[in-house]
Amino acid sequence: MKPIFTLVFAFILPALYCLAQDAPGKFNRDSLARVLQQSVPDSVKARACFFLADEWRDTDTAISRRYTITGKGFSSGDPFLQAVSLLYEAKLSAPAAPDSAAKMFRQAESRLERFQNREALLFRSMCWHDYARVFHFDKDDPETYINLLLNKAIPLAQQAGDRLYVGKNYLDVAFGFKNLEEFSKAGTYLLLAIETLRNETGNVKYLASAYHTTSENYSLSGKPAAAARYMDSMRVLLAPYPDAIEWLDYYAGESMRLTVAEQFDRSLALSAKGIALARQLHQPYTEQRLLLQKFYALYNKRDLAQARNVALDLSRRQPFIGIAANRLLLFYGLVATYEDMNNIPEAYQWLKRYSHLNDSLAKSNLEAKINALEIKFRNAEHQKEIVALNAANDKANFALKRTTLLSWSLGSVSVLLFAIVLLGYFFHKSRRKTAVQREQIKVSQAMIQGQEEERKRVARDLHDSLGGLLASTKITLSEIAGNEHGNNQPGLGGIINQLDGSIKELRRIAHNMMPEMLLTLGLEAALKDLCDTFVPGHPVIHFQCLGIRPDIPQGEQVIIYRIVQELLTNAIKHAGATKVLLQCNQQGNRFFITVEDDGIGIEADTLHTKQGMGFMNIRNRIAYLHGKMDVLSRSGQQGISINIEVYVTTEIQASYPG
Incomplete structure (x- = not known):
């Protein structure tokens, strides 16, 4: 029995912590379910249940709920697993009751703080990550979402030593910046996510998403060539897994790239293929993202009637239309479509909805910042009260400490004098070393500036003076070779070719010494x-x-x-x-x-x-x-x-x- 227990325990924990996989979205669910029928400790069964709850959450919430409840039952009597079960209950209730789930995430994290092992650190990181998602998807507050990931979730995942979960969080930070249209910042965190995930076991799911998002980021930045490279990397990564759900992201990203590249028919074909697969896999939000790509392709193809029909259909779809950033994109698209169709009244109505939503978001962001400032103010007031209490306590204890202080003063003065002498010695030594280093830096700076000035001068002389002289000589010899007398002089053509090669080499040397493109472009x-x-x-x-x-x-x-x-x-x-x-x-x-x-x-x-x-x-x-x-x-x-x-x-x- 012990070897089986060891094998099961070793398999479940990495899978639960890191969400590792042999193929994206392809876990051996049956093998994990069989663990529940074996004679293993309840702690192992609880972890298996929580992992299976994660596995089924996106495809069958009823099964996910059943495994969450079963895992909670196996956690009774274990304070650590009871805190973990609270995390999974919050995950389950987040879509329907985000505010209640947010409180549960914080309660679970608070309970897990008592445990100082890597497992607890990783679960705390998950608590903060899912707590942040409530702000992003339910409160339309991407700034708080990004702040919580960077300052809470990622540091805990790094302390736990889980690079796969660190990379996933970097990827989610990039999502936040991309939705804020901060494409440069999004690109920084996408490259960081790819670098973190690249060599990790079980990285396919997140690395595919990182490639897809990087491609989208380049497409939105107007760089289709760079976008194509990352879509190629994603296609190669997913090639061994033809049924993987991550192909939906590939179709969405490649459809966007093809639209930016003005290959509209290919874009529409790919988005249609992705929409069919999303319906087959029961992925409504991904289907709606692909419908948005279909709208963009139709609009840019100038098939305005079809584009309008797709956008109107999408404006009634949940959960896509429930996210404010998506509503802004769709409303603006309908404004542009109706305007191009010369239907000014409808364009005006959608423009009013777009402006109202934009103003509401700006007001909401302002209120969130005011609330944050109010919390800081209250914290400062509490801190003042604490300082006042501490001052009163210090005053009461001062008389008692004064006698003891006097007895130590003579000894302290002696130690202080010795320390001053020692610090003076080291300070003098450090100043001398710093002065030498500064002098070396000044010499290096002077040498580098002198080198560049000399390069520029020599390059200019070579190009303008010697280069011009050689070019003039070549022209003269070419004229001699072109008349009837020059044709009788053997070897003159070879000399001209040598001069031509010398001129090219001279220009190459001058360019290398001071490239003209650097000075101009x-x-x-x-x-x-x-x-x-x-x-x-x-x-x-x-x-x-x-x-x-x-x-x-x-x-x-x-x-x-x-x-x-x-x-x-x-x-x-x-x-x-x-x-x-x-x-x-x-x-x-x-x-x-x-x-x-x-x-x-x-x-x-x-x-x-x-x-x-x-x-x-x-x-x-x-x-x-x-x-x-x-x-x-x-x-x-x-x-x-x-x-x-x-x-x-x-x-x-x-x-x-x-």
């Missing part, structure tokens, strides 16, 4: 051009950028360009890499650079101590921008990942560490 365009110049015709460098602002001073743009140039040169020419991923991302005055390759690799310690000119230049330029560099490389394995964070100057004055 900015950093993002220059980095893309740099990636295209390494191996023409072979796109081994995948370049991704996010939020690069055009107001970075040109000198700092040049430094970032040189850092990336050195890193790519090392990866392709020295490490022999065939695939390189370059990511550049700006958040405020922080600029992030990530380079990953499949080359021969190098020890991280060796990289930081290597004295070659390339690595010295990288380190000096990072120091110039007050940055830091982290290197991830495993001994004896190919590939390396280099992560760099530097600080740039923006319109809002930058603040640097230290």
